[in-house]
Amino acid sequence: MGMLIINYDEERNCMMWKAEKKIIARKVPAKSLIISEDGILSLVGRKEFYAIGKLEDLPGIVEYEKTGIPDIKIGTTDLAVPIQFCFNVQDDPETVLIAREHGFSLVVDYRKESFSIRNLADLSLCLTGYAGEYLPDCIYTGGIVDSKGRLWMTLIDGSGELERLEESQGYLCVVESIDGNWKLTHIKAEECPFGAICLSLDEKTMYTSNFRLTKIMAWDFDINACTLSNQRVFMQLENFVEWPMALVMDTEQHIWCAVFNGQKIIRIDPQGKIVGVVYLSSVEPVAFEFFGHDLIILTTAGLEDLDMSPNPGVITPEELSYKGHVYRVRVGYTGKPKRSYKHVESASGSGSRSRSASGSASGSVLGSAAESN
DSSP states (O other): OOOOEEEEETTTTEEEEEOOOBSOSSOBOOSEEEEOTTOEEEEEOSSEEEEEEEGGGOOOHHHHHHHTOOOOEEEEEEOSSOOSEEEEETTEEEEEEEEETTEEEEEETTTSTTOEEEEOSOOOOOEEOTTSOEEOOEEEEEEEEOTTSOEEEEEEEOSSOGGGGGGSOEEEEEEEEETTEEEEEEEEEESSOEEEEEEOTTSSEEEEEETTSSEEEEEEEETTTTEEEEEEEEEEOSOTTOEEEEEEEBTTSOEEEEEETTTEEEEEOTTSOEEEEEEOSSOEEEEEEEETTEEEEEEEOBOTTSOOSSSOOOOOGGGSBOOBOEEEEEOSOOBOOOOOBOOOOOTTOOOTTOOSSBOOOOOOEEEETTOOO
16 A cells, blocks of 8 residues: 555665655644554644554545545644653553653553643753763754663754754763663763664664764664664765654664655665665655554655755754655565553552643644645
8 A cells, every 4th residue: 555666776776665645635743653552643743642543544545535434533632741752651552651851751541632641750851961061952853762661862962053053962861760760871972963763673783863964873782781882884875965864673674764855765774775765755754653564654844944055054853844744655564663661660659550640632623634734
């Protein structure tokens, strides 16, 4: 479904697809997506969740129009809390962990009007820089959960001038819950900003991109010692005005990389060679996930008002105009199984299903699938 191989470059041994089929026709102001353990797709906005529905029931707007299936409705849950990133929680598909500006919260029943927000232990993501100065303005740029249920986050120092963001310090941190106590460990600090992040199938290699630069780096990863070593360049993108926005590993040890300002997603083999390209038409990829043999791709137009000359001004994720379509492309490959965050309560804790703070939801419906924007 949604698969269209438009070319096969024998010289480069590269397969090519084109993203044409949209799950919904209207644009949604979202910046990331999450697929829960029960298969429901939700888009994550600045302060909202947009629940789309079970992906197995969403063959695409073209099929919906042909078969007469009722229009898709988008349910909105307004948290009124800025969301940086969102992660599934182990064994609890109704609960997600959200990263806020200076900490984390559990959102219970996040797809319902009766949702509640549990602020976890005060865990500031303010870090200490090279000179020991306090850095209160770190920007989240990526995150992943390893097989031990630990959350790895990439951040950059956003306190400087926007034009100098390429030279900002980058940070790689791990967050885990040990005997009910939250712990943040500052693993790496680099003079170049960290961006996207993913792990190899055996979790012996960690890959990170440099925000707004053209390199994907590889690190030897010791999951038991929770350490990184042997930093090296895994791949260099050819066009210096493009940069890797998101990284996802498939079950054949190939990395899929969303190339922002390139209108494409590339598939990279273990040697760093491009062996596949998914082309997008006049939109940029923001985030994507595997669902079965399909890619679910969130896009944005996002650059209309920005200078994209050969030496463009640097932008941050928060400055993108997040309002785009969601595409589904049958690529024939499957993704590395997604890990969920392992949340451990203290002996006096009440579990992730408990509610310590009540939320309110708008309960609104944005519109039907047939509505275009």
